[in-house]
Amino acid sequence: MRSSYSNEDVILLLKDITGLVQPQPTEERERLIQAGRHYCEMLPIEYVPSEKYMEAYRMALKDYAKPTAEAVGRLADKIIKKRGREVVLVSLARAGIPIGILVKHYIKKKYGYDVPHYSISIIRGRGIDENAMKYLLSHYPAEQILFVDGWIGKGAILGELQKDVAPYFGVSSELAVVADPANITELCGTHHDLLIPSSCLNCTVSGLISRTFLRDDIIGKEDFHGAVYYGELEKADLSHEFLEAIEKEFILEVPKDDWQPQGHGIDEVRKIAGEYGIDNINLVKPGIGETTRVLLRRVPWKVLVNEKYKEDASLEHILRLAEEKEVPVEWYPLENYKACGLIKKVADA
Numbered sequence: 219m220r221s222s223y224s225n226e227d228v229i230l231l232l233k234d235i236t237g238l239v240q241p242q243p244t245e246e247r248e249r250l251i252q253a254g255r256h257y258c259e260m261l262p263i264e265y266v267p268s269e270k271y272m273e274a275y276r277m278a279l280k281d282y283a284k285p286t287a288e289a290v291g292r293l294a295d296k297i298i299k300k301r302g303r304e305v306v307l308v309s310l311a312r313a314g315i316p317i318g319i320l321v322k323h324y325i326k327k328k329y330g331y332d333v334p335h336y337s338i339s340i341i342r343g344r345g346i347d348e349n350a351m352k353y354l355l356s357h358y359p360a361e362q363i364l365f366v367d368g369w370i371g372k373g374a375i376l377g378e379l380q381k382d383v384a385p386y387f388g389v390s391s392e393l394a395v396v397a398d399p400a401n402i403t404e405l406c407g408t409h410h411d412l413l414i415p416s417s418c419l420n421c422t423v424s425g426l427i428s429r430t431f432l433r434d435d436i437i438g439k440e441d442f443h444g445a446v447y448y449g450e451l452e453k454a455d456l457s458h459e460f461l462e463a464i465e466k467e468f469i470l471e472v473p474k475d476d477w478q479p480q481g482h483g484i485d486e487v488r489k490i491a492g493e494y495g496i497d498n499i500n501l502v503k504p505g506i507g508e509t510t511r512v513l514l515r516r517v518p519w520k521v522l523v524n525e526k527y528k529e530d531a532s533l534e535h536i537l538r539l540a541e542e543k544e545v546p547v548e549w550y551p552l553e554n555y556k557a558c559g560l561i562k563k564v565a566d567a
Contacts, residue, residue, distance in 0.1 A: 228336065238436050241446075247262060288467075296394075296405055306358050309366040317414075323468075350442050368396055396412065397410065503558065523536070528549065
């Protein structure tokens, strides 16, 4: 699979389906998803955001490169302490890819180990890429594999992972992430709802590849899950700029971050769903990263913002996007998260 990353940084176990799938507008995809079509059978139109939004992204990168770098360092230290130098990083495409690269680079810088890094697809409701897993297990012992992602919102993908890797004897379903405000994994850089600047953009900060795709007419029984390479956006690609900005802030002795939320994020998600009359918790997307995705890729109904963080710089890009898309923002007493995106029901769209 092509990407704007080098093979030294990551090997993508994906099928290149560039030119085989026609991307669809957000509203059309949302109608189809809520009518029962799976999101992995379609691709969104990728675009370069407005200049005003890009200003907010650049400010986020400036303000949050250092805390992101520290969280990456803490995560890498935990990985080496728990798994040792033989670990094989397997990031979940695509949000996990830049994080896997950063963890790989930090481990090399601090410990001198050049650990392998692959990326594979896992799709909520459809499972992990079995052919990619077969490939990995034909090259490495099961106990060396460690899955990596950017953040945990409410834990849907972790739940998918736990179910899907159960048949693979010796493979751990543990998920290593930079930020875990849902409070469900110890293998994280922080439990704070941290703004990871890569969450602000789509393919232009993820090696110019699409989210992963799975449909029988294009992905055969022996194929990896698919993805598209957006070569037409090469001039707008910020993937390496993002990595460099974070790596400039790498330090070898990272300050501790022992803060932990009281409860689990999923309980807060259920409470929000109940209060807003939402019968499908998949329409509730908690955390900065997930809220950003709702605004970029779905049809938002409203955005909830933790009232304690009204002036917080980490929410600037969310407020900017909400303003551009005319999405109402409500102040809400969130506990685990700084923000939460609510997706509009099709009947209301």
